[in-house]
Amino acid sequence: MQDPVGFLYNWLIGILTRWGLAAAVAHVLITLLGILILVICAMVLDIFLVWIERKVVARFQDRLGPNRIGPWGIFQPFADIIKLLIKEDITPAGADVIVFNLAPILSLASVLLLWAVLPIAGVIYGVDLNVALLYIVAAGAIGTLSIIMAGWASNNKFALVGAYRMVANMISYEIPMVLILLIPAILTGSMSMLTISRAQSQYWFVLVVPLATLVFLISAIAELGRSPFDLNEGESEIVSGFHIEYSGMKFGLFYAGELLHAFTFGAFISIMFFGGYNGPGVTQMPILGIFYFVLKAMIGYWVIMWVKYTVPRIRIDHMLYFNWKFLVPFSLAILIMTALTHKLLSGYSTPVYILGMLCANLILGWITIEILRARARKQRQSVDPAAQVIAEQVHH
Amino acid sequence: MQSWLYILLFMIVAVFVPFAAILTARILGPRKPNPIKQSTYECGMETVGESWVQFKAQYYVFALIFLVFDVETVFLFPWAISLNALPLFAVVEGVIFILILVSGLVFTWRKGLLEWN
Numbered sequence: 195m196q197d198p199v200g201f202l203y204n205w206l207i208g209i210l211t212r213w214g215l216a217a218a219v220a221h222v223l224i225t226l227l228g229i230l231i232l233v234i235c236a237m238v239l240d241i242f243l244v245w246i247e248r249k250v251v252a253r254f255q256d257r258l259g260p261n262r263i264g265p266w267g268i269f270q271p272f273a274d275i276i277k278l279l280i281k282e283d284i285t286p287a288g289a290d291v292i293v294f295n296l297a298p299i300l301s302l303a304s305v306l307l308l309w310a311v312l313p314i315a316g317v318i319y320g321v322d323l324n325v326a327l328l329y330i331v332a333a334g335a336i337g338t339l340s341i342i343m344a345g346w347a348s349n350n351k352f353a354l355v356g357a358y359r360m361v362a363n364m365i366s367y368e369i370p371m372v373l374i375l376l377i378p379a380i381l382t383g384s385m386s387m388l389t390i391s392r393a394q395s396q397y398w399f400v401l402v403v404p405l406a407t408l409v410f411l412i413s414a415i416a417e418l419g420r421s422p423f424d425l426n427e428g429e430s431e432i433v434s435g436f437h438i439e440y441s442g443m444k445f446g447l448f449y450a451g452e453l454l455h456a457f458t459f460g461a462f463i464s465i466m467f468f469g470g471y472n473g474p475g476v477t478q479m480p481i482l483g484i485f486y487f488v489l490k491a492m493i494g495y496w497v498i499m500w501v502k503y504t505v506p507r508i509r510i511d512h513m514l515y516f517n518w519k520f521l522v523p524f525s526l527a528i529l530i531m532t533a534l535t536h537k538l539l540s541g542y543s544t545p546v547y548i549l550g551m552l553c554a555n556l557i558l559g560w561i562t563i564e565i566l567r568a569r570a571r572k573q574r575q576s577v578d579p580a581a582q583v584i585a586e587q588v589h590h
Numbered sequence: 591m592q593s594w595l596y597i598l599l600f601m602i603v604a605v606f607v608p609f610a611a612i613l614t615a616r617i618l619g620p621r622k623p624n625p626i627k628q629s630t631y632e633c634g635m636e637t638v639g640e641s642w643v644q645f646k647a648q649y650y651v652f653a654l655i656f657l658v659f660d661v662e663t664v665f666l667f668p669w670a671i672s673l674n675a676l677p678l679f680a681v682v683e684g685v686i687f688i689l690i691l692v693s694g695l696v697f698t699w700r701k702g703l704l705e706w707n
Contacts (some may be wrong), residue, residue, distance in 0.1 A: 306604035321596040379670040443615035511706035
């Protein structure tokens with residue numbers, strides 16, 4: 195059982211060529227079968243994620259969540275899907291029909307495309323692209339495009355304003371995300387997800403670049419459009435934003451796409467910084483990698499949910515300031531520091547390397563916190579001159 | 591070439607699956623359009639004014655800054671991959687490239703282009 199995918203592939207190719215099909219056609223058919231299996235697994239996982247999300251948000255809010263349908267409410271998402279499927283398909287007056295219908299399709303498609311490069315185990319992956327990191331950024335951009343399509347085609351002021359703000363948010367936070375994506379590329383010398391996973395068999399990258407992990411987590415949450423950066427689910431602000439006019443299965447696709455996107459980003463964080471499918475016993479039995487991968491991705495997804503249900507929403511201008519005035523300079527500083535220290539320390543033994551990088555990270559983090567504290571002190575002292583006058587009088 | 595064929599097939603399947611979902615919903619759902627149901631939503635009132643509100647100019651500024659930094663990161667990808675094989679001088683050169691663009695960010699900051707009002 196060292197290579198189940200290869201084994202299945204050879205067996206099926208043997209059968210199909212014996213039936214008389216040309217080898218190329220058989221290859222395409224088997225590839226399509228593999229893709230269908232992967233996509234169906236992703237969608238079934240998506241259904242499971244809806245249930246997890248609802249139970250977890252309920253527990254965070256000190257209530258139970260769905261528990262009527264099936265044990266622990268596990269069939270609730272199926273009931274939701276049936277409800278969404280039999281709802282009427284309302285297209286608002288004046289909406290641009292083709293773009294209106296295409297937006298949810300592209301939104302879910304952009305998330306599904308990311309699953310082509312995820313290494314679920316050492317031997318189970320879609321395709322080992324040698325430019326996987328760039329591919330991820332490109333596929334994510336299709337999702338951003340679908341938001342503008344949804345907002346524009348809805349013929350609704352709120353949808354349009356919501357879409358503008360959401361896209362301004364997403365493109366802003368794409369910069370620190372892509373800059374941090376460069377860090378595993380520096381550490382391994384390759385953009386392929388499989389190579390990055392394999393390179394972490396000795397130690398996880400989070401030990402070497404913890405600051406980068408933190409920045410990637412923050413910018414990933416912003417890129418997903420989830421709280422605390424979710425201007426669009428701001429019911430009190432702009433009434434549900436760009437998916438106001440969507441009802442039924444189209445809304446279901448947006449919602450399912452968002453949850454699957456969150457899980458996929460949890461998977462990315464685990465692949466790039468927490469070792470991916472690596473774990474004890476993976477070299478002997480590669481299938482065990484699936485278990486470790488799903489476990490780590492679930493933990494990543496849990497952290498993303500935890501942040502969502504704990505922290506209040508951030509205003510748009512604060513969000514953009516936070517990105518352009520803090521995260522972008524910070525991630526550039528992390529990039530410069532990581533490149534320099536990696537180059538200087540790469541000749542030494544592993545413990546020296548890890549300790550050196552960790553120290554450099556800690557020093558950079560300490561400098562950043564000192565700068566932020568100095569700025570906060572200056573801002574506090576300059577905010578209220580009347581308070582300063584009173585403070586001086588009290589001191590006298 | 592093999593891997594990109596896979597990606598093409600994946601794109602076809604990835605577009606087909608949500609399309610099939612929407613098609614199923616369209617077949618299974620009732621179809622009773624009436625003008626009130628299909629009117630645009632504005633908190634329960636009649637809509638006032640055009641739907642296409644004026645585009646705030648600040649979005650354009652942020653998009654432009656995003657463009658500059660995105661192109662920078664694309665240029666940094668080959669540098670990052672080949673760091674292991676290059677001498678320290680190449681690393682310092684890349685750092686200088688980043689610093690030139692950081693000075694651009696400082697310029698926009700000081701000019702007040704990053705304010706949202």
